[in-house]
Amino acid sequence: MVNSMQIIIHIIHVLAAGIWLGGLVFTTAVVSPAFKKMDWTPAERTAVRSAVGRQYVPVANLNLLVLLVAAVIDAAFHAWAAIALIEILLIIVVAILAIMHGKVFAPRLATAAREQRHEDRARLLRLSISISMLNLLLSFALMILAIVIA
Numbered sequence: 001m002v003n004s005m006q007i008i009i010h011i012i013h014v015l016a017a018g019i020w021l022g023g024l025v026f027t028t029a030v031v032s033p034a035f036k037k038m039d040w041t042p043a044e045r046t047a048v049r050s051a052v053g054r055q056y057v058p059v060a061n062l063n064l065l066v067l068l069v070a071a072v073i074d075a076a077f078h079a080w081a082a083i084a085l086i087e088i089l090l091i092i093v094v095a096i097l098a099i100m101h102g103k104v105f106a107p108r109l110a111t112a113a114r115e116q117r118h119e120d121r122a123r124l125l126r127l128s129i130s131i132s133m134l135n136l137l138l139s140f141a142l143m144i145l146a147i148v149i150a
Helices: 004-037 042-077 082-114 118-148
Strands: none
Touching: 004 042, 004 118, 042 082, 042 118, 082 118
C-alpha cells in the first residue's frame, strides 16, 4: 500500500526531473539560438554564455541535489528496483557531464575565443555541443524513469 509520504516524494522526484529537463530544453531551444543571432564576436558571445552559466549553476546544482535525494528515497520505497538504480546512476552521469561542461569545456572555450584561436574554439564548441546533446538525451531518459518508477 502506498502512503502519503511515498506520494509526496514521488511528486518531488518527478517535478525535479521535469525542472531539470525543462532547464536544458530552454537553454538548448531558446537561449543558444538567441545567442547565435546576436551580433557579437565569439569572445563576447562566450563571455555572455559564461555569465548566464554562472547564474544558472546554483539553481542547477540545487535541482540535481533534490532530484538525487528524491530518487534515492523513491528507490528505497520501491525496494531498490533495478530501474530506480539505473535512474540514480543516470543522475550521477548527468551531474558529471554538467560539471565537466562548466568546469572544463566552458573555460577552455572562453580562452580559445578570447585568444582568437578559431580552430580550437570550433573543435571545443563541437565537443561542448555533443556533451550538451548527450546530457539532454540522458535527461529525457531520467524524466521517463522518474515517471515509471511509481
